[in-house]
Amino acid sequence: MYEFSLTDSVNNTIQDLCRQAGWTKVRRVMVKAGGLRKLNPELMAFIFAAIAQGTPAEGAVFSVMIMPVTLLCFSCGKVSSTDEPEKVCPLCGSSNVYVLSGNEFSIEALEVEINHD
Template sequence: MHELSAATAILRTVQQTAEGRNARKITKVRVEIGELTLLNPEQLRFCFGIAAKDTIAEGAELEVEVNPATIECSSCGKRFEWSMPGNDPAYHLVSPRIGCHCGSSDVRISSGRDLKVVNMTVEKALGE
């Protein structure tokens, strides 16, 4: 379950940032994940809740936006978005063929494998 390691990394990042700004509580965290990370948003939220227990992020809402992959064709230069086909729960067990509309399979993934903390909402310590 790589959602737990991703949730732990998110937590570590927001804790360091919040503590550096004298925040007493993190109430909301917004992240963007690329579709090709194969992270399940529901499982990521669940794991974040577990990892955040007894920290300043306990009870924080994790808002997850999933971004499609961007593919670049080496043959024709076209850039296009690509999404995992269908809602098959076994999608992470297959290796889909990604090809360009021109028929070439000489493509490069330009985005869709990233995990980014976009912003967070915090409560400052009293007197700040």
């Protein structure tokens, strides 16, 4: 399952960060994903809730920001952005396009509890 491996790698990265920074509690996780990845945010949140059990991110709110797909069209010469997860120019319908963005995936934000003692 594609969502599982991506969510698993997010969870591993967060655990590494927590170890390095000494964070004991992660409250919120936001990831950013290009529309071409066709991810299911609800499924990812569900998987994350399961695999984060027993880690600092247990119970954290997990959200996925789906980013628009940006295409350069070789047929009409225009750059356009679309929420459709397809490599088709929304202006002229050509599939002769170059993908400028839409495949990205990254952790965008973390909200953690810092212990001041």
